[in-house]
Amino acid sequence: MIEAQNLSFSYRTGEEDAVHALRGVGLRLEPGEFVALIGHNGSGKSTLVRLLVAVLHPTGGELRVDGIPVRPGNELEVRRRISVVFQNPDDQLIMNRVADDVAFGPENLGLEREEIAARVGFALRALGLEEISEHLVEELSPGQKQRVAIAGALAMRPRFLVLDEPTSLLPAPVARRLILTLRELNRREGTGVIHVTHSMSEAALFDRVVVLDGGRVLMDGSPAQVFRRSDQLREAGLDVPLAVELAGRLRARGLPLGDGVLDAASLREALAGLRGSRAEACGP
Amino acid sequence: MLELQRNVIFGQFVDTGSVVHRMDPRIKLGAAFVLVVASFLVDTFLGFAILGLLAAAIQAVSRVPPGYLLRGSALFLGFLLFILAFQVLFYAGEVPEGGYLWRWGILSVSTAGLESAAILGLRVILLYYVTTMLMLTTSLVDLTAGLEQIFSPLQRLRVPVNELVLVFVIAVKFVPIFIEEIERLARARTARGVPFDEGGALTRARRIGRLLVPIFVGGFARADVLTTAMQVRCYRGGRHRTRLRQLAAAPSDWAALLAVVAWAVAAWWVSGAL
Amino acid sequence: MTTGSGSGSAFGLGVRQIVVAGILGGIAILLGATRIGFIPVPNLSGSATIMHVPAILGGALEGPVVGLLAGGIFGFYSWLYAEVPLFKDPIIAVGPRLLIGVVAWAVFVLLRRVNLDLASAAAGVFGSLTNTVGVLGLGVLLGYLPPAAVVPIVPQAVVEAVLAAVVTVVVVRGVTLFRSGRTTAPEVKDEERRY
């Protein structure tokens, strides 16, 4: 479990040009949650990620991971529980061969060889990388490299997997497949996922959406709850998925579409229902 | 044009799947070490002839086409001839009576000079052959794994073996990334009218310097991310690490190493005894 | 930006030192492998190298340990792939290269307070000379070169030192500017200013 209470962080604390990246964030994430963290550049989401893995330490308030406070001295205990994947795999993959890189984290924990092998096997399978486990990282596509990075984080067997904009450099279809893989992993293994993104259509695929703006939590709820406040989202520099926007417009035209529209699939269902009922109404 | 990778000979490992390729990298490194030492100790033609036979045997077993080996060595051979010419002309050792074939001031050509230059040439060719064959038959990944495991006992003496190998691993990892980056840089700048490969030496040095600034600045930024990435993956130095990949030397590998040692000792012994 | 274990001082071997040395070593390999580190000059060998510049920069900007390691990578690479017979001897290939960054660090630290460009240029020159003097010295000592062979290589050494100085100054300026956090350049007073 992750608990943040009145969590604050500033760069260059106490100096004149201090930057207040987080200003009192309250957040509670239960084990196994599947969460999207969104916000435009500068909203504080990358700072939050760095706090979560104890690369930075709070300058105010409190952050606990499974009850362990994030502060100097506790880094290792925190990082055993939360693994992070950064935006550009080129800057975080270390070893030159896929399996070796996935093994890098477990090796640092000083685990037995059999245990490392089991974890690496598990992570490679979960991300569909078994076939290329002996390939060189440099020969892979950007999407594959990102999967290797995620497998490396997963092999740590963390409670939470934090993904810091892993999809921003990938084409939308590739990004979507990656998120579906994560969803599957979350369902099967119960690994909590915190996915940082600025794509709303990606956020729609998650159970819970946390919107950061100006270092504060602007919204926190299900995608449906969040997307309903489209004007506020736009103010925060974010987009509403077109499916949601379109449902709103159709609703404004008097079509009874309901609140459940989050993405293309749910819009399609709603419209199919509508069409069916109309066909009945006009039927023989 | 601007295909910088074209020139890259780094890590060009030709996988013929031969016995030599499949050999444990530690054994290959050990054998290479033995041959490097032998090249220093042996100083007769007969000794080098014996080592040459061994090289020929390795060549045959490895199935690396000799043409491939020779193709990259033109420049090396040119430099070698240059150095050997100097060795002969400036030979400063003892020259027996009547040993001079030609003499002019401090320059001379003597049989003793020719002989010593030839031995030096053979020695350097052997060294060249050993490293080149090592690189042609061993992937960089295997090479680094081998290096780490050979030296891992030193870790107990507080020599940071794992760390040193990791420096090399990171260097190797970034080479293709940087090549791609610098190709892009060179292209974009050429399109703006700043080709890096024109002009006099100083202009070029300045332009290459400016071309390298983003590589260095970007490199330091990448270093920050990678440092963080390693820390969040719980890296705390080599002492705490266990390893997944284990190298296994087959009995035949050991036999091969033993054969190389025996052969090298024989070459040395023949050299010394005669 | 990073905190916690392993940041280390300039003399320690922390995670950051490992990574930076690796990256600088990678740049040295890049310069050699793509041959852009060989600048054509009209002399015997036809080109002067700047492959040792990353080691110089490692020493100047990150301390002696990073300089030493980056030089070590350069040396190891040049032993494996060298086309110059001298470097096929691992002692010559690696030994002097370890010192390039250390010398550059000492010179740079000594002169930094006087003037940054001067310090960079001097680090470039002395780092470069460490390389050539070390390599040629060992070459003579170990019997690969007769002492007289050093003479035609002197102009090469001078050219390489000058080029290393030029590249070091340009890169140190760029990196220092980047790290300074300054956002705005001073106004240009020149009448001919184009912006």
Added chain:
Amino acid sequence: MSGEPLIELRDLRYTYLAGTPKASEALRGVSLRIGEGERVAIVGPTRSGKSTLVAALVHLLRLGRGQVFYRGEDIAGPGYDRAALRREIGVVFQQPETQIVEDVVGADVAFGPTAAGLSAEETRRRVRESLDAVGLPYERFRLRYVHALSGGQRRRVALAGVLAMRTPVLVLDEPAAGLDPRGRRELLGLLRRLLSGRSLTLIVCSASLEGAALLCDRAVVLDAGRVVMDGALREVLEEADRLAALDVTLPEAAALARELRPVFPGLPAGVLDGEELEAEILKRLGAA
């Protein structure tokens, strides 16, 4: 297209690292004619040959086979003035950092005009005009250090540097990749405004049709070094399934239309925004 095209590519072939074990065919016979004033999107997945095509266009590589003609002249021909060509075709590359050659914003924008031999006065005028045009007000930004800018701002500096050359042809390689929604919206809005008043010939290369759809009216789709589709933007969008199979990111409206087709067979995917899609859906619901 009438008369002679402005740019003509004839059977372009290029193998990257030809003759080495890493050889890969980047272009396998691309022919294309682009008329003056056309706005063409060249889309395709990663490694489909887009970047190679851009490089070929301004002669940054030597083609294995095929020719590039600009205003009827072969740009690889002997004596062809390639420096002049690069003053005609301005390229904004994918990562703007790669093409910024000076530390200071103003100096970088002035670089091209200075190199082209323009007077200090004219150069200054162009720097002012281009910086203002890309939404980086001249007075505030001319002395800023490039490294201290955000990614989006740097992209604008790169664009200003090209605009200052007043090239009749503008090539944008992945103009919006990596920007957040706000940055992307701003940049695309800016490009639309820039284009509205001019008779520029525009070529946009991207793995995504999302931004390109706002700027272009013709789309050329590349796959594995070949042209697999070429036509009016809307017609190409109609083949949404084929595009999706190539991992090309569709404009959001087109992607949504594609998903809604099971409910409304024949729903056009060639829609560019939500309003059009809404109208189409209403039309169909009305009919039902």
